[in-house]
Amino acid sequence: MTDASNEPAEPMDSALRDAAVSGVRWLAMARVASDGLQFVAAVALARLISPAEFGNAAVALIFVPLSVILTYEGFGSALVQRREIDDAHLEAATLISGAAGIVLTIATFLLSPVIAGPLLSNDIAHLIQLISPVFLLASVGTVSRAKLSRRLDFRTIGLIETVGMVVGAFASVGFALTGMNAEAIVLGGIVSTALASLLLIVCARPARPRWHREELASITRFGAPASAAGTLYVAITNVDYAVLAARLSSTQVGLYWRAFQLGVSYQDKISGIMQRIAFPMYSRTRNMTEMKRLHERATRIHGAVVVPLLSVLIVTAPDVVPLLFGKAWEPAVAPTQVLAIAGMIAAILTGYPQVMLAAGKPRALMIFNSCVLVVYGAAVFFTARHGLVTVAAAVVGVHVAMLVAVYVVLFRQVLKMPIARLVTDLAPAVVGGALVVLVGMPIAGALRDAGAGGVVVIAAVGAAGAFVHLLSLRSLFPAVWNDLVSLVRRVLPSRGPLRRPALSSSAG
Numbered sequence: 001m002t003d004a005s006n007e008p009a010e011p012m013d014s015a016l017r018d019a020a021v022s023g024v025r026w027l028a029m030a031r032v033a034s035d036g037l038q039f040v041a042a043v044a045l046a047r048l049i050s051p052a053e054f055g056n057a058a059v060a061l062i063f064v065p066l067s068v069i070l071t072y073e074g075f076g077s078a079l080v081q082r083r084e085i086d087d088a089h090l091e092a093a094t095l096i097s098g099a100a101g102i103v104l105t106i107a108t109f110l111l112s113p114v115i116a117g118p119l120l121s122n123d124i125a126h127l128i129q130l131i132s133p134v135f136l137l138a139s140v141g142t143v144s145r146a147k148l149s150r151r152l153d154f155r156t157i158g159l160i161e162t163v164g165m166v167v168g169a170f171a172s173v174g175f176a177l178t179g180m181n182a183e184a185i186v187l188g189g190i191v192s193t194a195l196a197s198l199l200l201i202v203c204a205r206p207a208r209p210r211w212h213r214e215e216l217a218s219i220t221r222f223g224a225p226a227s228a229a230g231t232l233y234v235a236i237t238n239v240d241y242a243v244l245a246a247r248l249s250s251t252q253v254g255l256y257w258r259a260f261q262l263g264v265s266y267q268d269k270i271s272g273i274m275q276r277i278a279f280p281m282y283s284r285t286r287n288m289t290e291m292k293r294l295h296e297r298a299t300r301i302h303g304a305v306v307v308p309l310l311s312v313l314i315v316t317a318p319d320v321v322p323l324l325f326g327k328a329w330e331p332a333v334a335p336t337q338v339l340a341i342a343g344m345i346a347a348i349l350t351g352y353p354q355v356m357l358a359a360g361k362p363r364a365l366m367i368f369n370s371c372v373l374v375v376y377g378a379a380v381f382f383t384a385r386h387g388l389v390t391v392a393a394a395v396v397g398v399h400v401a402m403l404v405a406v407y408v409v410l411f412r413q414v415l416k417m418p419i420a421r422l423v424t425d426l427a428p429a430v431v432g433g434a435l436v437v438l439v440g441m442p443i444a445g446a447l448r449d450a451g452a453g454g455v456v457v458i459a460a461v462g463a464a465g466a467f468v469h470l471l472s473l474r475s476l477f478p479a480v481w482n483d484l485v486s487l488v489r490r491v492l493p494s495r496g497p498l499r500r501p502a503l504s505s506s507a508g
Contacts, residue, residue, distance in 0.1 A: 041169035046258075046325040048176040049184065055253030057185040059120060059245050060127035062238040063108065064189040067138035069230035070104060071097050076146035077357060078222040085150075088212040093219055094143045095209035101139025108132040120245050123182070131186045134193045141197030144204040160199040168192025225362035232369035233353055239373060240380045240395060247384040256388050258325065259332040262313065263339030263392075264346055292417055295355050296425065299348065300480050303429030306347035308469040310340040311436035315444050315461050319454035331388075338392035344433060345399040348425060352406050355415070364414050372402055428477040435472055436465035 046054075075097040079085055112128035148157050172188025180187070240260070244253045313320065317336045321329050356365040379394040404422075411417035440461040447457045473481040 037166045038169040041166075041173050043324050044173050045176055045185065046329065048173070049181050050251075051254030051258070051328060052250035053181040053254070054185070054257055055245065055250035055255075056121070056123050056127060057182040058241045058253060058257040059116075059124050060131045060182070060186050061189055062234065062241065063128065063131050064134055064193060065238075066231065066234050067101075067104070067134040067193065069234050070135065070227055071101055071139040071142045072145055073227045073230035075100070075219055075227075076142040076149075077226050078219040079143070079146040080149045081222060081357065081360070082218075087207060088210075088215045089219065090143055090147075090207035091210040092212040092215040093146070094207045095211060096216060096219065097139045097142040098136075098209055101136040104135035105132050108135065120242070121250075123250075124245060127182055127186050130183060131189060134190055137190070137193045137197050140206075141200035143206040144197075144200035147204040147206075148200070156203050160196055160203065163199060164192045164196030167195055222360075222362060225366045226357055229353065229357075229362055229366040229369050232366065232373050236369060236373050236376050239377045240391070243377060243380045244384055244391070247381070252388060255329065255332045256335060256391065258321075258329055259335035259339050259388065259392065262317070262321070262332075262336045263310070263341075264343040266343075291355070291358060292415070295351060296421060297483055298351060299425045300428055301483050302350055303344075303348045303425065304432060304469075304473060304477075304480055304484060307344045307429035307433040308436045308465060310343050310347070311433040312440065312458075312462050312465045313337075314340045314437060315440035315465075316454075316458045319444075319448075319457045323454040323458075335388045335392040338389060338396060342392075342396045342399040344429065345396075345403050348429065349399075349403060349406055352410065356410060359415055361414055364410065368405070368410055372398070372405075375401065428473060428480045431476060432469035432472050435468040439464050439468050 075093045079089060079093055082089070109129050109132040112125045112132070113122075115125075116128050117125040145157070168188045168191045171191040172184045175184035175187050178184075241253065241257060244256055248256075314337045317333050317340075321333045321336060325332075353365055353369075356362065376395075376398050379398050380391055383390045383394040407417075407419060407422040411421065412419050443464055444457050444461050447460060452460075470481075473484065
């Protein structure tokens with residue numbers, strides 16, 4: 001990636017644009033299919049397994065994304081970011097990724113009773129031991145995933161992730177039906193990771209593991225800080241579970257987990273489309289100017305889609321939560337409504353780690369994430385005893401601070417992006433989300449007073465919210481409206497096979 005912040009903007013390379021559209025198309029279709037089926041499985045699990053068991057499993061599930069970060073981000077991302085690679089890079093990455101997977105699996109299994117047992121509980125320590133093989137399983141698919149990413153083959157990646165997640169989710173339901181509790185949830189994560197890695201190596205054969213000193217050093221120079229930054233990001237998004245598990249009951253942790261899933265994590269179902277294509281796409285832009293323009297447009301469209309959906313959730317959470325998950329989960333309603341604000345901010349921030357990595361700034365990202373982790377952990381620790389709503393408010397406060405810091409420190413100071421983008425990126429999403437709440441609240445109140453069921457309330461608020469939001473986009477933010485309409489038109493209709501950009505790699 002060349003720094004060309006002073007270069008005039010050029011039209012985006014057509015092959016790169018086609019790859020982006022193709023990536024959104026296939027990942028969107030994969031997400032719709034997988035998320036719908038996973039949601040069915042989640043509802044079933046919520047009625048088969050108590051909130052307390054979900055609370056225990058929430059801590060162990062941290063290791064699923066962590067396994068991908070420590071293997072793929074550490075050793076595969078360097079393969080994606082480099083302009084050119086050869087067989088030696090692939091062989092070195094295969095060797096070090098596999099070795100890391102073995103070491104991390106053994107270390108996690110042996111240390112969890114020593115560390116997690118005294119700090120959290122023996123039940124959680126047992127679940128961490130149960131999930132420890134995910135490191136080895138994830139490492140198997142590291143180089144294959146990198147090869148597919150270099151090719152911008154988002155269709156294959158999307159299909160693999162869909163199959164893995166759906167099979168894993170229904171495996172959890174099957175295990176729960178046999179009488180398992182938290183173990184069912186954990187085993188589903190293992191099944192998902194194992195199947196995804198198997199499909200990855202079938203679709204993109206990995207290289208044989210071999211020692212290449214120079215290539216190992218090159219991969220590690222980028223991969224070590226990238227892996228550390230990714231690990232810290234996973235820690236940031238999961239530190240609240242760990243802290244609450246040490247200070248509150250399993251039931252409260254389970255309720256918070258459900259609220260966080262609805263308010264923050266579920267927006268990742270849409271954000272995940274952007275995250276999957278962001279790093280390889282940004283890495284293939286011709287210069288910093290093109291990358292900045294691509295990120296700016298993606299952020300505005302993404303925020304304009306996700307934020308209003310979370311506004312609908314704020315209004316309808318009292319109907320959504322008990323309707324889908326049962327009365328046992330009703331205490332999660334208020335935390336869900338508060339955490340939805342954190343989800344909105346997280347949606348705006350989606351992609352900032354990928355921008356930093358593609359720009360070759362993993363060390364700056366690592367330092368930034370270290371600071372955020374300390375602030376996040378402290379905020380949850382000091383508010384844990386004051387109730388879940390207070391904890392949720394503290395999480396929102398941390399996300400606000402992150403938003404300002406990303407734009408002021410990382411984007412302005414490190415990447416030289418103008419601070420004015422903080423306003424232009426936020427405005428379409430904030431205006432649309434506020435209108436949804438202002439219109440939706442009285443509609444929901446009137447329908448509840450009239451005795452309407454939850455389904456009617458959700459449908460009415462959703463329809464009214466969509467109308468006012470789309471009207472505001474078209475009237476007040478025509479550029480974002482045009483980008484959104486253009487994306488929908490290009491993604492939905494069948495236009496035949498899109499061109500795949502030629503990449504400068506002899507082995508990618």
